[in-house]
Amino acid sequence: MFQQLPLFILLATTLAPSLAFPSYAQGFEAREGPKAREGPKAREGPKAKEEFEARAAKIVLPTPQAYTGPKKIPDEHHPYRAPGPGDRRGPCPALNTLANHGYLPRNGIASLAELISANTEAFNLGYNFSSGVSALAILGRGNPFLDKVSIGGEHWMVPPLKERIDGVPGGLSKHGRFEGDISMTRQDAAFGDPAVFQPAMYENMLTYVDKFGDGDIVTDTVLAEYRQDIYTTSLANNPTLVWHAGRTGFSYGEAGFILNSFRNSRTGHLTRQEMTTFFTEERFPENWYRRESPLEFADVQRAVAAIRGPVYPAFAGAKNEEGVYVRDSLDNNPYFGTVCAVYYDLLVPNIAGVLLETKGQLRENVDVYLEEMFNLFRPFECPRMEPEGVAGL
Ligand code: HEM
Numbered sequence: 001m002f003q004q005l006p007l008f009i010l011l012a013t014t015l016a017p018s019l020a021f022p023s024y025a026q027g028f029e030a031r032e033g034p035k036a037r038e039g040p041k042a043r044e045g046p047k048a049k050e051e052f053e054a055r056a057a058k059i060v061l062p063t064p065q066a067y068t069g070p071k072k073i074p075d076e077h078h079p080y081r082a083p084g085p086g087d088r089r090g091p092c093p094a095l096n097t098l099a100n101h102g103y104l105p106r107n108g109i110a111s112l113a114e115l116i117s118a119n120t121e122a123f124n125l126g127y128n129f130s131s132g133v134s135a136l137a138i139l140g141r142g143n144p145f146l147d148k149v150s151i152g153g154e155h156w157m158v159p160p161l162k163e164r165i166d167g168v169p170g171g172l173s174k175h176g177r178f179e180g181d182i183s184m185t186r187q188d189a190a191f192g193d194p195a196v197f198q199p200a201m202y203e204n205m206l207t208y209v210d211k212f213g214d215g216d217i218v219t220d221t222v223l224a225e226y227r228q229d230i231y232t233t234s235l236a237n238n239p240t241l242v243w244h245a246g247r248t249g250f251s252y253g254e255a256g257f258i259l260n261s262f263r264n265s266r267t268g269h270l271t272r273q274e275m276t277t278f279f280t281e282e283r284f285p286e287n288w289y290r291r292e293s294p295l296e297f298a299d300v301q302r303a304v305a306a307i308r309g310p311v312y313p314a315f316a317g318a319k320n321e322e323g324v325y326v327r328d329s330l331d332n333n334p335y336f337g338t339v340c341a342v343y344y345d346l347l348v349p350n351i352a353g354v355l356l357e358t359k360g361q362l363r364e365n366v367d368v369y370l371e372e373m374f375n376l377f378r379p380f381e382c383p384r385m386e387p388e389g390v391a392g393l
């Protein structure tokens with residue numbers, strides 16, 4: 001285990017607790033257990049501040065890939081290796097797969113640039129799309145000062161911000177802000193851990209391939225019917241269902257990802273077996289080729305329209321205290337009925353407003369993430385928006 005730990009952690013855990021140590025490093029308690037929890041004290045004074053600032057990550061966005069056509073994935077530099085005991089995996093089958101092949105760091109802790117590079121290279125996800133979504137992940141569930149997020153649960157490499165101004169970041173496995181209800185292979189948070197793959201749910205999803213697929217091939221109809229079924233089920237059974245515009249968009253977007261980004265461009269379709277390899281092994285199937293062109297926002301919209309269609313209206317909203325499902329409207333979303341409603345919901349009530357009160361590198365990073373999110377919605381003429389949400393959720 002120690003070989004993975006940076007020197008400063010090693011020192012801090014083996015030397016006296018009075019050792020100088022920046023306060024943000026509290027976060028490693030999550031990994032190291034009760035002993036470390038008593039761990040090194042925050043150092044006070046200007047020197048500590050300097051040391052702390054020195055760890056700030058300045059974001060450098062990666063250069064977009066030069067070649068954006070199809071190619072075989074993985075290449076020889078990215079063999080599959082099952083995750084080790086300290087590695088984090090979470091609710092996204094694609095990010096888990098990327099980490100299992102080393103397109104993302106195998107420990108499951110990633111920066112904005114790493115997320116963009118991995119998703120654009122291995123899945124041919126559009127650059128702007130990768131960047132906007134990854135920015136939300138770090139703003140919501142990562143540490144924007146260090147520019148890191150865990151694709152799974154908490155990790156000492158992604159400690160809380162200084163003075164825990166936004167509480168403890170739980171990684172993408174933590175419910176809310178990104179992880180949400182009515183997922184296809186994960187249960188709603190009301191019923192248990194929402195990040196863990198549920199074989200029974202996946203088995204149920206496969207029965208839709210049997211009923212609505214084109215033989216072994218996964219089609220729009222498979223996902224349209226399955227999503228409608230889980231929507232009705234959650235609506236009926238989950239007393240605390242939350243499914244606002246941002247999550248609604250992502251729910252369908254993720255179904256669109258299955259059809260459009262898990263699809264093998266060598267054959268032009270996604271087979272039941274290939275889908276199963278992604279979901280159950282979190283591994284690229286044999287002879288798999290990424291998309292023939294980058295998946296941009298417009299493609300995601302088309303995919304969503306094909307799945308959502310006019311047949312099955314599914315309404316964004318949330319249950320109120322009486323357990324009644326209240327649909328989104330202009331009352332809770334000023335952009336209701338437009339694409340900008342998704343942007344608004346993901347950012348304004350969702351991300352902590354306190355991030356705007358920060359200074360230095362942290363604030364610079366926050367501005368980079370906000371710019372990347374804005375850039376994603378710029379083509380729809382949405383105004384630039386800012387976070388106003390509460391901290392610590
Ligand atoms: C840009 C980086 C990405 C981030 C930060 C991200 C993050 C997430 C998160 C947090 C979830 C859980 C949402 C929930 O169901 O509650 C999720 C679900 C999902 N993601 Fe990703 N994702 C990314 C890219 C991708 C890509 C490229 C694909 C496909 C190739 C993909 C496929 C999926 C699918 C299919 C689900 C739904 C799983 C289910 O409903 O059971 N994601 N993603």
Ligand SMILES: *[C@@H]1O[C@H](CO)[C@@H](O)[C@H](O)[C@H]1NC(C)=O
Pocket residue numbers: 126128296375378379
């Ligand atoms: C991505 O964002 C850049 C910067 O705003 C823009 O010039 C470009 O057209 C966008 N690309 C797509 C496909 O939207």
